[in-house]
Amino acid sequence: MRKEKNGMKFIDFRSDTVTFPTQEMRNAMLNAKVGDDVYGDDPTVLELEKLSAKILGKEAALFVSSGTMGNLLSIWTHTNRGEEIITGWHNHIIVHEQAGLAQICQVMPRTICHDNDFIYPEDIEKSIRPNDIHEPKTTLLEIENALSNGLVVPLDIMEANYKMAKKYKLNVHLDGARIFNAAESLKCDVKDIAQYADSVMFCLSKGLCAPYGSMIVGTREFIEKARRHRKMIGGGTRQAGMMAACGLVALKKMTKRVKEDHANAKYLAKELSKIDGVQIDLNKVQISMVFFKFDKKKINYSTFDKQCSKHSILMNPATDGEYRVVTHYWVDKKDCDLLVKCILASKKVK
The missing domain is CATH 3.40.640.10 (Type I PLP-dependent aspartate aminotransferase-like (Major domain))
Structure with missing residues (x-):
């Protein structure tokens, strides 16, 4: 689900703090x-x-x-x-x-x-x-x-x-x-x-x-x-x-839908686990956060960053080689699929 900011649309995986208020919130604020x-x-x-x-x-x-x-x-x-x-x-x-x-x-x-x-x-x-x-x-x-x-x-x-x-x-x-x-x-x-x-x-x-x-x-x-x-x-x-x-x-309202974020995180983690070269522990995906690393011999970090930029995906830089992805209200399953696509496009050719 792409958000729009300053005329540009993007997908934001950086944190669950980046969520824009819903229309219902904006109406509540007004009244x-x-x-x-x-x-x-x-x-x-x-x-x-x-x-x-x-x-x-x-x-x-x-x-x-x-x-x-x-x-x-x-x-x-x-x-x-x-x-x-x-x-x-x-x-x-x-x-x-x-x-x-x-x-x-x-x-x-x-x-x-x-x-x-x-x-x-x-x-x-x-x-x-x-x-x-x-x-x-x-x-x-x-x-x-x-x-x-x-x-x-x-x-x-x-x-x-x-x-x-x-x-x-x-x-x-x-x-x-x-x-x-x-x-x-x-x-x-x-x-x-x-x-x-x-x-x-x-x-x-x-x-x-x-x-x-x-x-x-x-x-x-x-x-x-x-x-x-x-x-x-x-x-x-x-x-x-x-x-x-x-x-x-x-x-x-929003506390009732947290389970959707968890479901998307688990879905993303499962899809990542299928990629040769992605290191992830599925047992550690317990809320809306997914942590993963790449095998440098199989996936190029720099290429992945460029793929994310190409598809307007915002990610925090890897810390000690580990990425953190956070799902939230403005991230859906299609966004998770696109992230997986970016990783697949970053695999090194033998």
Whole structure:
């Protein structure tokens, strides 16, 4: 499904953040009832926050500009300066959020490293600092689901991690940017995932087509403290209802079709696995992400990039020889077939 931008049509596999808002979202934005969110009287924002809390099974919610802001506010609200948090070495807060936890929250991360980027209960227990005046105090476990590598953490592991954290009186924050993808993969309700965290951040603009925004949910006390922090860093907005209106469409409509993105990702992965020279693990295609590499002796990376350009396909460059493709609302099966065609055209002739 080709999108049009600046008069040019293209297929965008770079991420699920590139989705343009649907026509229904544009109409909702146009007709949104608005107020001043800093005063707390924007009716559409209030509706979005109420619905978000209900869907995730929490007391309250806060509308923020991005997932990065949501994670920052959550960590800041859960911790005090000089404390330490436990997290994964590839988690978004470590790799992609400019060390905000150090610059603003002023806390130190203690990272856990596994090949699959999972965190297990024994990792948590080993990482918790003893009651020693020479060492920082451990106060928070920060986890992700789904993971940025496309894998989904099973509920039994989440439960075990939560119980271990509570054994040592740690709070738990979940970066659930793609929590609806995780729930679809696990065939469960998002509440079943969110129950194993004290706070959850999820994105409206990743795979759900909203042009703006993320939500954080938790207790009323937690959200009110986070709201004060949001204002401090310039996150207070005025007539935010126009953007919140898109979020409502995202929650009510777009979450119901995530399975279509997963189906297209699995279809693409299966077709790629048939190509001699493509290296792919089908077991790792659990959400809308497909990772693959080429055998350099059989497929030319440079030719593939040129083929994508020829057919107006946008792809992120390969990282250490590995490509990531993400399916979403604006990508259909025909687009996946075209990508496969580009790879076949890039095979080296013996």
